[in-house]
Amino acid sequence: MVFTKVPAPLGRGGPSLDTTLMPRAALPGGSLTGQLQLLGGDADCDIDRLTLELVAQVGAAPEAGGPASEAVCARFTLPGSFRLGRREQRSLLFDVRLPWEAPVTELSGAALDVTLDVRAELTATGTRDRSDLVPLRVAPLPVQDSLLAALDRLGFGFRSAGLEHGLIPGTSQRLPLYQVIGLAPAPRYAAVMRELQVTFLANPGGVEVILEADKPGGLFAHGHELLNRHLVSHGDADRRxxxxxxxxxxRQMVASHGHHSLPAPSGPGAARRRARPGRQGAEPAPSTTTATGHGPGLVPPADEGAGDPARGVASGKQAPAGESAAAYDGSPAERGAVTAAPGEGAGQA
Structure with missing residues (x-):
């Protein structure tokens, strides 16, 4: 729990704001629930607006170096305005929808080196002030978890996870940032790749899986890297x-770049997959789009708000002039729900 005193220019003795989140991990595209607790100051105060921001710490690309920077992934405006009385205590419950592309902060319950926070913002009498950051836990969707578990069983061990600015061409990416999960190559692929990088771009219908690999000394010479894109529906999590x-x-990714003498599949169930038809053995039909580009194959955004709006709920609307598209939260009807907690809202002398 974070208890934050709202600073000047609201003045000494102004209202204070306390933000709590439900302890369970959220999911990309799922609900973010919690509670705002307000305490009135030395005088009555008109609260014009309460806002939640989803804030990520985004690092520079590994080759560029440099410190991480803050990026607002989404902004949720909670409906309603009210007067907060002197010393009044009021609790407001909120339930907003996370972006589908929200990065995950844990795998199999273990925390990743990915920082994602929620920050509350209070606007009173035309002045806007922010609270401290409250850490948010986000677990992977079933498709994400299933693929990473399978890669682990095949020998691709977890190495790193981070967030980077940019847009991946040829995808439906909406946020101006993306998550990269780096895996050490399985031993039989060590000669043809240095690292396998996995990026997930989820949406209401499923998940775009972006696979990227490189090898020192020439697999992707002159800075070229190979991007393979696969589309998977959410329902495939239990069927594949x-x-x-x-x-x-x-194997498709490596072979498509000229390495056809690949080791035979191995690991759990490899012989079964080679021998038996149907779900138990037939190789999945290719659903791959391959693109070759320079460097990481990314198109950097023109500014912090470039690209499609990152909305807490899908609205299909563009951000109005003067407001960052990366943080636009749609029309009032599409914003997060907020209710007063039972028994709260009474002023205290």
Whole structure:
């Protein structure tokens, strides 16, 4: 729990704001629930607006170096305005929808080196002040979890996770940032790749899986890297043979760049996958789009708000002039719900 005194210019003795989140991990595209607790100051105060921001710490690309920078992934305006009395205590429950592309902060319950926070903002009598940051836990969707678990079983061990600015061409990416999960290559692929990088771009219908690999000394010479894109529906999480899917995707990616003498599939169930038809053995039908580009193959945004609006709920609207598209939260009807907690809202002398 973070208890934050709202600073000047609201003045000494002004209202204070306390933000709490539900302890369970949220999911990309899922609900973010919590509570705002307000305490009135030395005098009555008109609260014009309460806002929540989803804030990520985004690092520069590894080759560029430099410190991380703050990026607002989404902004949620809670409806309603009210007068907060002197010393009045009021609790407001909120329930907003996270962006589908929200980065995950944990895998199998273990925390990643990814910082994602929620920050409350209070606007009173035309002055806007922010609270401290409250850490948010986000767990992977079933498709994300299933693929990463399959890659782990195939020998691709977890190495790193981070956030980077940019847009991946040829995808439906909406946020002006993306998450990269770096995996050490399985031993049988160590000669043809240095690292396998996985990026997930989720949406209401499913997940775009972006696979990227490189190798020192010439697999992707002159700074070229290969991007393979796969589209998976959310319902496939329980229907696919993920070990077979992961094996095929990796082999397709490497073979498409001229390495056709690849090691035979191995690991759990490899012989079964080679021998039996149907779900148990047939290689998944290719669903791959391959693109070759310079460097990381990314198109950097023109500014912090470039690209489609990052909305807490899908609205299909553009941000109005003067407001960052990356933080636009749609029309009032699409904004997060907020209710007073039972028994709260009474002023205290």
């Amino acid at each position: 043979d993920w070990d077979a899917t992961a094996e095929v995707w990796v």
